[in-house]
Amino acid sequence: MADLAELAGVSKITVSRALSESPLVNAETRERVQALARKHGYKLNVSARNLRLRRSHTVAVIVEMKPSTERTMWDPYPLSLLGGISQELTSAGYSVLLTTRQGASHAAVQAADGLILLGQGARQDAVRLYDKLGLPMVVWGAAGDGGDNHTVVGSDNHQGGVEVAERFLSIGRRHPVFIGNPDHPEMAQRLFGFIDELTRHGIKPLLLRRVDFTLESGVDAVRSLWARKVRFDAIFACSDLLAMGAIRALVELGQTVPNDVSVIGYDDTPLGASFLPPLSSVRQNWQEGGVLLARKVLAMIHGQPVQSQMMATTLVVRAT
Template identity: 60%
Template sequence: MSGAERDDRDARADKRRQRSAGAAETGPTMADLAAIAGVSAITVSRALRDSPLVNPETRARIREIANRHGYAFNISARNLRLRRSMTVAVVVEMTPSPERQMSGAYPLDLLGGITQELTSHGYSVLLTSLQAAATPAVQAADGVILLGQGAHEDAMHEVRSWGRPMVVWGAVSRHESQVVVGSDNRAGGAHVAERFIALGRRHPAFLGDSAHGEFAERHEGFAEALARAGIVSTMATVPAFTVAAGADATRALLHANPGIDAVFAASDLLAIGAVRALVELGRAVPDAVSVAGFDDTLLGATYVPALTSVHQDFVEAGVLLARKVRALIDGDVAQSEMLPTRLVVRAT
């Protein structure tokens, strides 16, 4: 059903509701508001639903007229007619821990963008973790935003089995059939490689886990850019995305490859762990070993020494995730989208 057909249905249903209840009891109808505003009933319906098809000035004017004349838009009745809950479930794939908290830029900034976009269009946001997602409220949501694909995309496959409209935050290039919003991870990795090359580093290493699509893309961009300069990088697989895991992996890396002179970590937490281990081992940062992270978090920016990191725009990504899931809920087409990244050079 098209947007115009839905608007027309809402307007007709409003007229029936008003006739059955009696105009003296319920106040003006959409048709009455339309006559006062000098627009069609469909335009009134769209304005009261905050549809972008009506310009902001007209929406505000119609809402003011509705409020002044005591019109009450029956949201519950509309949702029942549309068979919608007007709720979007946001499922966070990561397992929070004291070292990897939900209060970090990921996922908090993503959630900010998602909530900003969805609530401004009349949706409620239901936040949960993947481990607690099998509840009736989550299953009844109109759509799902999944933050994180999981190792080998396991989380994505699990949520897709629910049969709800779904948009995913993660690696874009691997999933032509799934709507994904992500950052240009390959370009981010290449930016770090170019920085290390400019600094004269010849023995770089990457900390991450290629089972996760985003990390794999970061490593691919990093390794390909280095290879063009005739440099081969070392990869150290890290089992967790924490400061402690980054420190442990860096100690093992330096033990096996004492000549390492640059470390690119797939996240800021891993990078901070790398800096910590390097300092403990007496390897000065950045004089002996350069370090870069990914995410450009506040923690990394305020760490001492301040961390060089790849910036990705989580807030804008959250807005895009919300817009795309709204489009899918409405039966419209949505495409995957990749946001640009840039290297923020600091002290490491």
């Protein structure tokens, strides 16, 4: 910038003003300086600016969806959110700093203007940890206890459960089963919604705990029900893969879907949609979720009041 100043025959500060479109500088001077800057390929030193302005124009995104730290980055789940976040933040002129929880101790994260936490961690420990940093923070997940310094955005898992229950009830199902892992706060909400709605009609679902969200796990779940000779006519699975596994096992056992047993999955993956038969599923709009997360951090950074928000889910009824 000093060089530019010399070239243009003005002072550094005038160059600075010209490049930042300050109205304090003469239009002609501004043009001249900007032309020179382009010509010589001048590049602003972001560190210097950030140092002076005491802000980084950066939001750190910490990904930690599962207890298994090894695999966190691999699930398509956080990655979809990331898409929305990234688009919204970059178009607002902010940078996205991507880290896993291990990397989050690095200094760069602390320099961020705000934090987006994907996944609350077991027992909210991650949330508490980052709350201490005192940065504007938005968390993706189930609505927490609140009262902290952070905002929560998530999809309304409780409502998702309710919708599935309503659907089952409306088509006359009376012996529903829930497959999933209620230790996970978001899954728990789905279960609660499911139970709440069923209970209002005097029905009590069976809870089948499954930790792995794989196709095999779904197959296994149904087989175990069958082996125990449990009577059931509807399955609410916490993921599409579980649901597809369940259907596959049902078919093997000579059951037809949806005549004998209705099955509804969760997440409405393309995978489920192109399954045969096409899977009914609860859709969460992750793109929108990401955008919302980004908007909330930005609002917090700008000191605007921000509220937690749960996004509506949609039950997509296909063939199962």
